[in-house]
Amino acid sequence: MKTVLSKITIISERLLKDDLIDLIKEVGAAGFTLTAVEGEGSRGVRAGDWEGRNVMIETLVSEANADRILVMLNERFMESYAVVAWVTEVAVLRGDKFLGEI
Secondary structure, X not given: OEEEEEEEEEEEOHHHHHHHHHHHHHHXXXXXXXXXXXXXXXXXXXXXXXXXXXXXXXXXXXXXXXXXXXXXXXXXXXXXXXXXXXXXXXXXXXXXXXXXXX
């Protein structure tokens, strides 16, 4: 049986990795996936040797907690850092495993 959840994808400069993980845990997400990524966007290429690769963090949460994460990202990081985030609706097997939220 499948459950519909929200997948939050956040790409940011590596400097924010620990803060973003803390934010996700603060909302009560059951877990996350972290990947080193590189690419180019409105701020140019972001993968230099000095600052390291960007990070992509993905987590599965309820729609309400996805909204909370987006609000918190906007309040804490969007104005001062290179951060992009989006939400995708996904159908997940064993979805109850990801709803250990607060």
